[in-house]
Amino acid sequence: MAEPTLIGSVQKALRLLEAVASSAMPLPAKKLARMTELPLPTTYHLLRTLEFEGYLSKVDGGYAIGASALTVQNETVQKFLPRIRPVLRSLSAELGAATYLTTYQEGEIHLLAMVEGPEGRSVDLWVGIHESGHATAxxxxxxxxxxxxxxxxxxxSHDLHDLTPNTITSKGNLERSLAENVPIWSDKEEYLLGISCHAAPIRSNGLVGAVAVSLPSQRTLAAEETVSLKRAARRLGLAMGTPLITI
Incomplete structure (x- = not known):
């Protein structure tokens, strides 16, 4: 089989794009050159081109993902939804609870999809997802x-807002809690009193996300429900096998 014809400049531009997308903060040109092992003049030339086309944006501190890349990303997410929602609906019906799918993109946690529980029950997300990652499962x-x-x-880069008396607001305490190796993560009335959420992580081809359910705090997650939650995470990982956070 003949070797494919590869265009070096495109490969180099994609390396820069991936480096910027993988960072939670803007990156300066010199750091990008070091990260991608590209000559600095080449890096500047490619960055200017990507900025002109809208795939990167020059901001204070360096380069961030631009509007054109975000448009591609959002269109990709919309294509995933028909494969995502049946999994969330099935989990919601099985557990009798609202279900949520979230992902990490561009330094923030985003809610991609939600299915309400019986009788339209779901958590009132009174504090935005971007401001409450520390307080949610x-x-x-x-x-x-x-x-x-x-x-x-x-x-x-995020304030650890005190949402309830149970919310972890100390950076050190949060970091220690995140170091635990657990298959299911829970918040114990840390976001909203009377409600506890449980989440299973999703990792697939560069994607980092989670599927979660919200339950009244007096209801514990049974062993078979834990299995269902982890199974839903695997199904969603397969459904979203194409990376969402690389562009």
Whole structure:
């Protein structure tokens, strides 16, 4: 079989794009050159091209993902939804609870999809997802599965708001809790009194996410329900086999 024809400049541009996408903070040109092992003049040339086309944006501190890349990413997410929602609906019906799918993208935790529980029950997300990763089961599941660099960047760039008396607001305590090796993450009325959420992490081809269920605090997650939650995480990982966070 003949070797494929590869265009070196495209490969180099993609390496820069991937480096920026993998960082929670803007990256300067010199650091990008070191990370990608590209000559600095080549790096500057490719960065200008990517900025002109809208795939990167020049901001204070360096380069961040641009609007064109985010448009591609959002279109990819929309294509996933028909494969995602049946899994969430099945889990919701099985557990009798609202279900949530979240992912880590561009330094933030995003809610991709939600299915309400019986009688339309779901958690009122009164504090935005971006501001409450430290207080939610899905936020903890995601943060625990990020690289140390990305996790530290997230924690250092977000205030640990005191949402309930149970919320962890100390950076040290949060980091220690995230170091635990657990298959299911829980918040014990840390986001909303009377409600506890449970989440299983999702890792697939560069994707870091979590699937979660919200239950009244007096209801514990039974062993068979834990199995169902982990099975849903595996199914969602397969359904979203194409990376969501690399562009």
């Amino acid at each position: 899905f936020g903890k599941a995601i943060l625990a599965n990020l690289s140390e660099e990305l996790r530290d960047a997230y924690i250092n």
